Amino acid sequence: MVADNPGKSRELDIKKLVADLTPEFVDMIGKSLHSSMPEMLSNRRSDFSSFADMNVEKWQSAFDLLETHIVICTEAGATLNSKYRPEAAENGDLVFDLLVRHHARACHIANEILCLLKNGFPDAAHSRWRALHEVNVTALFIFNHGQECAERFYFHDVVDAYDAMKEHRKYEDRLQAKGPTDLEINELKKVYDELIKKYGRSYAGHYGWAAYFFPGHSRVGFGAIEKDVGLEHMRPYYKWASQNIHAGSKGLRNRLALADCSEDILIVGQSNSGITDPAHATAISLLGVTSTLLTYKPSMDTIVMMQIAAKYSDNIGREFLRLSRNTGL
Numbered sequence: 001m002v003a004d005n006p007g008k009s010r011e012l013d014i015k016k017l018v019a020d021l022t023p024e025f026v027d028m029i030g031k032s033l034h035s036s037m038p039e040m041l042s043n044r045r046s047d048f049s050s051f052a053d054m055n056v057e058k059w060q061s062a063f064d065l066l067e068t069h070i071v072i073c074t075e076a077g078a079t080l081n082s083k084y085r086p087e088a089a090e091n092g093d094l095v096f097d098l099l100v101r102h103h104a105r106a107c108h109i110a111n112e113i114l115c116l117l118k119n120g121f122p123d124a125a126h127s128r129w130r131a132l133h134e135v136n137v138t139a140l141f142i143f144n145h146g147q148e149c150a151e152r153f154y155f156h157d158v159v160d161a162y163d164a165m166k167e168h169r170k171y172e173d174r175l176q177a178k179g180p181t182d183l184e185i186n187e188l189k190k191v192y193d194e195l196i197k198k199y200g201r202s203y204a205g206h207y208g209w210a211a212y213f214f215p216g217h218s219r220v221g222f223g224a225i226e227k228d229v230g231l232e233h234m235r236p237y238y239k240w241a242s243q244n245i246h247a248g249s250k251g252l253r254n255r256l257a258l259a260d261c262s263e264d265i266l267i268v269g270q271s272n273s274g275i276t277d278p279a280h281a282t283a284i285s286l287l288g289v290t291s292t293l294l295t296y297k298p299s300m301d302t303i304v305m306m307q308i309a310a311k312y313s314d315n316i317g318r319e320f321l322r323l324s325r326n327t328g329l
Contacts, residue, residue, distance in 0.1 A: 102139035120270030130241035156209035
């Protein structure tokens with residue numbers, strides 16, 4: 001025994017000993033965890049649901065306003081689409097089609113945000129608002145620049161798909177997932193080359209679909225598009241939300257979920273803090289993309305709906321702020 005003769009420890013092959021024992025321990029611990037899994041998951045899910053219920057109760061009036069706002073905007077877009085879709089299809093109105101699609105996507109994102117907020121994940125909700133802001137800005141840019149912009153945006157899907165195909169093919173062995181065939185890549189490249197020939201080399205960039213409208217820019221980014229539509233004042237909030245997407249130092253330390261915590265806590269679950277900012281930003285951006293769509297086909301009905309949605313957006317901000325002040329959250 002090593003305990004009786006410590007000098008013998010030098011003769012042990014530690015690596016071999018670990019290699020021999022590890023599978024046995026892994027199997028033993030794995031079986032123990034698996035047997036306790038039902039009870040563990042039951043308790044975890046119960047705690048999750050209980051917290052969500054308490055969180056919704058705390059923010060109920062504000063959540064109700066936000067959810068109603070989402071429904072109003074969604075139904076307004078659906079009504080407009082049903083009314084004008086046949087006419088737009090007959091006239092080849094790609095602007096209308098893209099505005100409707102952007103609006104539908106915005107409503108979907110808004111529902112995701114509401115779900116995340118109700119369940120206590122304000123940082124995730126904030127990151128999804130970033131996507132909503134991008135949809136709002138892009139829709140307004142297409143609205144402002146018309147059919148030429150709509151066509152460039154629509155066909156840029158080919159550029160994105162071609163770049164993705166090349167990346168997949170490059171790493172297919174390490175991914176252990178077969179990439180596209182030579183035939184598939186070559187067929188898409190023909191279309192890609194035709195688009196580059198038609199729209200110019202700048203079309204190959206990430207925001208190449210918008211490059212035509214910025215002749216003085218060597219490279220177009222989202223910031224330029226944001227400024228073009230007059231929403232560059234949202235850049236501080238956009239960068240703030242980006243902290244919840246990128247693995248930067250600031251995002252590591254600053255969490256909405258810990259907005260009211262003075263201690264250095266590592267958040268891994270739910271929180272009822274930090275709800276107000278992503279909720280109000282969502283209401284504002286959803287109003288923006290809805291107004292863009294409704295303005296494209298203005299009528300007395302659309303004007304009324306925009307006014308109603310605008311009032312809801314303002315009330316949402318006030319109600320979330322009121323509740324946050326009343327509860328310290």
